[in-house]
């Protein structure tokens with residue numbers, strides 16, 4: 143059903159526009175010639191101040207809008223621009239919303255809704271999952287996915303796959319043990335649940351059948367491939383949360399996603415590779431068993447969560463040995479490397495820097511698949527705390543959760559990116575359930591180098607928007623942005639790419655050249671994703687503004703200190719000169735005639 147809905151471009155029925163997560167629309171009414179005439183068609187205030195991530199879903203003509211925790215959901219009628227129904231979150235008796243807010247690491251964001259079987263699914267901040275009747279907004283069922291009292295929350299956009307809804311959880315800064323779960327959409331009963339680390343059965347690893355990339359080829363992971371990379375019981379509080387995006391290949395019946403940072407951020411407290419944190423996963427949608435897994439950042443020392451979206455491309459390419467591949471997976475990691483893998487086998491095809499500011503690793507060794515760490519930028523703590531300076535990228539990565547777009551017409555990927563470096567000082571931290579288990583102090587600042595050449599230029603931009611060739615691993619063009627581009631992009635058959643900026647602009651650029659064709663300043667900073675759909679023959683582009691998220695946490699949570707907000711507050715301070723808080727949906731179209 144979801145697959146069929148996505149094939150009709152009048153809908154935008156999943157976070158990524160389709161199961162592959164390409165965020166591409168075949169609509170071409172708005173094109174490079176006329177996009178300059180774009181106008182605001184209508185707006186809708188959500189009435190909520192904190193960070194608005196994700197974007198509007200459009201299913202069979204109805205627009206669904208969500209807000210951050212404690213959530214609202216609105217179903218909007220496009221012909222009258224009125225509210226059809228409204229859902230308001232109510233906490234269960236044992237939930238204290240203030241406690242939930244206090245354990246959400248990076249603002250109280252939510253990345254959006256999922257649709258399937260006549261229901262709207264929302265993974266709520268308190269780690270419950272609700273199914274709402276799409277026609278009435280009535281609660282169909284509600285289940286508890288995880289426990290906020292130990293710091294487990296939800297910020298993800300679920301994904302409906304066949305008769306199940308896939309969701310994960312957050313809490314890597316609280317020493318949770320990450321997992322992905324599938325619930326039956328009929329009644330919310332658990333179908334499967336697989337952890338990021340621990341014993342093989344609980345992680346869904348088959349020692350002989352699950353493969354990973356070693357020695358220039360894929361090979362079985364072997365017994366205890368996770369447990370053997372942790373000291374003692376640290377894996378039980380090992381992080382690897384799954385707060386990002388999920389994609390699906392119906393032909394292979396595989397669900398793809400990434401796992402986040404190992405806990406704590408102090409690497410000295412968890413010797414070993416810490417598998418399978420920081421990994422790309424391919425799991426059977428029916429059973430959750432892992433077909434293959436690939437760890438990008440073994441023994442993370444920088445908080446480079448591997449959760450960014452996996453985008454599935456059907457594009458022919460040859461690997462380094464001349465072998466053909468055409469079912470690809472691309473992933474732009476926090477660690478600054480853009481990866482292309484064969485999504486059937488998990489073979490590593492491309493791993494190259496998509497921002498040349500990246501200095502923590504010289505390169506990824508194609509044979510072992512391991513990044514080659516530059517000693518100077520390794521973080522550690524030897525009795526005394528050590529401040530490692532000038533590490534690029536910063537913890538929020540060369541790209542954070544903001545999803546890319548891909549155009550099959552240009553064969554290019556469009557990457558909303560960060561251009562930020564950091565000082566990182568680990569310290570000893572003791573685990574207490576429900577208390578922060580961070581173990582590092584950070585400050586962040588502009589990279590000050592050219593993103594394409596890596597040459598120092600004293601630039602102060604904190605963001606870049608980059609076009610990338612996923613078959614060669616090369617930057618095609620790159621545009622500096624004053625602030626991180628924290629908004630998901632969309633590419634269209636009109637050869638226009640849209641994205642939002644933290645100051646609040648919606649921008650349209652030419653998919654081939656990157657030349658700016660249109661901009662409009664919305665009422666608040668944009669951390670939401672730009673989506674597009676059509677209604678009664680007209681193409682619309684819609685985006686949620688509403689500053690927040692990690693980059694906007696200073697204003698969203700009223701924090702002031704340089705290293706507050708896990709180090710992000712200082713770098714983005716001047717945002718206050720450009721925008722203020724407030725959730726608004728802005729919908730654009732071309733004028734009549």
Ligand SMILES: O=C(O)c1cc(C(=O)O)c2c(n1)C(=O)C(=O)c1cc(C(=O)O)[nH]c1-2
Nearest residue numbers: 248251297312313314315383385402691692
């Ligand atoms: O480890 C985690 O569980 C976790 C959760 C979240 C989240 O759920 O929002 C973020 C992060 N980590 C994180 O590292 C991060 O950079 C981040 C940015 C954002 C955001 O929405 O702007 N959330 C999160």
